[in-house]
Amino acid sequence: MAHRWRDNGLRYGLVTRIFHWNMAFIICWQFSGIVVNRLFGRSALTDLLNMTHGELGAAILVLAALRAIWGFYNLRNRPPHEQGALGLAARAGHALLYLLMLAIPALALLRATGSEWGLALFGFEIVPRGNERVEWMVAPANLLHGALAWTLLAMIAGHIAMVLIHRFVWKDEVLRRMAGPAPLPQAAE
Template sequence: MSSRWTDSPLRYGLVTRVLHWGMGALFAWQFTGMGVKLLLGRHPLTALLVGSHKPVGTLLMLAILLRGAWGLSQWRKRPPHPATLVGRLALAGHALLYALMFYVPTVALLREYGSGRGFAPWGIPLFPATGEKLEWLMAPANLSHGVIAWTLLAVVAGHVAMVALHHFFWRDKTLARMAGKL
């Protein structure tokens, strides 16, 4: 595979960048929809945004799995975190981001399966309708999907704040490595 597609110690490759920024756009869509729902309640804009929440969430789950697999395949090639406290905190922050990104759609999909209604985002059947409600599968999402999703948003905001700190205060190449400027 061409070096522009894969990661290197100096910068992230095209595949990593497309997955990163594409997922960022999908998460922005999801959080915008939920924010509009909280602000406007029942509204045509809310219907458009929230109506796509489950299919977009399913697409996000697929992207998360692809990004995780790709990230593992590129692990030793990527720009390293420095062997400092800040570097270890960055590694922990990224691990937390991945864990939350995986958890939120996973419990939502379990809830969909447990509902017994079936689920076919964009007409692609993922779960058949069984008519049987499985409360034990629905409970984790009912208890935590929303609150963990908002926690994810807070961690994403921290991620963005750290990128701004790197770019504007420390003036290093962190943003350039993910923006494809190197």
């Protein structure tokens, strides 16, 4: 049973899958509020979707860090990427996804810490409101947070596109590594 928790070279284990699908849900929630707001303007729906933006951003930062640590812990057990240029592109793409999932909320946290708005997460005041604005903290986040978030969304679209190419064009089992059921044990002959 313990082997199901860890990655095993053929598929990702339960912990990796929980990290992946929970983060996928949270990131979809984060972007849904932004996209709906951009398409239709501010409304009760966008307010509902965006009211947890800071808390979920903090959750993404923590989960991405834990996920990276878990990934390094399981590095030798993870299913391998393809060889050659495709494998190199896959490794680089995954590394960039991790980097963006860490950098985007970290920039927002930096901005909130340096702003006069203060920062409250999950009902706790982290940085009091009315502090003096620290421009070196606010400026980089204002410049990069949104641009990197849209880059992350484009990377996620590419990630999904590659999963679909693997599944429907190349007809391999890459999707099963993260989404499929565990293969049944082979009977001894």
